[in-house]
Amino acid sequence: GESVGLHLPTLSVQEGDNSIINCAYSNSASDYFIWYKQESGKGPQFIIDIRSNMDKRQGQRVTVLLNKTVKHLSLQIAATQPGDSAVYFCAEIGGSNYKLTFGKGTLLTVNP
Amino acid sequence: DGGITQSPKYLFRKEGQNVTLSCEQNLNHDAMYWYRQDPGQGLRLIYYSQIVNDFQKGDIAEGYSVSREKKESFPLTVTSAQKNPTAFYLCASKTGGTAKNIQYFGAGTRLSVL
Numbered sequence: 519g520e521s522v523g524l525h526l527p528t529l530s531v532q533e534g535d536n537s538i539i540n541c542a543y544s545n546s547a548s549d550y551f552i553w554y555k556q557e558s559g560k561g562p563q564f565i566i567d568i569r570s571n572m573d574k575r576q577g578q579r580v581t582v583l584l585n586k587t588v589k590h591l592s593l594q595i596a597a598t599q600p601g602d603s604a605v606y607f608c609a610e611i612g613g614s615n616y617k618l619t620f621g622k623g624t625l626l627t628v629n630p
Numbered sequence: 631d632g633g634i635t636q637s638p639k640y641l642f643r644k645e646g647q648n649v650t651l652s653c654e655q656n657l658n659h660d661a662m663y664w665y666r667q668d669p670g671q672g673l674r675l676i677y678y679s680q681i682v683n684d685f686q687k688g689d690i691a692e693g694y695s696v697s698r699e700k701k702e703s704f705p706l707t708v709t710s711a712q713k714n715p716t717a718f719y720l721c722a723s724k725t726g727g728t729a730k731n732i733q734y735f736g737a738g739t740r741l742s743v744l
Contacts, residue, residue: 549730550730550731552732552733554735559738559740560737560738561634561636561720561735561736561737561738562673562720562735563735564732564733564734567731567732569730607672607673609673611730616661616678616680616730617675617678617688617689618675618733620672620673620674621672622670622671622672623670623671623672
């Protein structure tokens, strides 16, 4: 079946370093992608999104890169802070399917 | 404040009991969604509604029921047929019905079995 998955389930970085969280997707019809941040016991919080007509999009301290050739998505966080510690999910939607499909998530831990 | 409100935050279910989780949004969003999240897992879609008085089953609808009588409300009932209901339940909404855009989430309800 089609799925969205993550290369690394956990990532530990030092405060101030840049973080890169990766995501692979298998549905070639996917044309819209969202990154969410989820802190413990809370609902997912929107970070940034990207459509398939773009290969890069930047927000505040975050950049999403989309490589449609290899069906890979990444989230880059600049100058990672302790408050960035959370689980990060990528989600995708494509074709006539109106449902978001979520990956399992990556736990980011920022060490002071 | 605009947003999505889920209640209660914690809920306990006795065996054989139906329980209802509330989700209310004042964002004027057309579409609403219910997800289930198990520990260390991603979100799985239970039910969704793209417009008032209409809803569709998601990937894991068995043992659950919903209604969408008002645009701002999308309650989820966990029935006694759901044999493993312990999970974190998340409600989401978005504008634009079938349009592909951001889903916004509530704070969740944690359901446990007594």
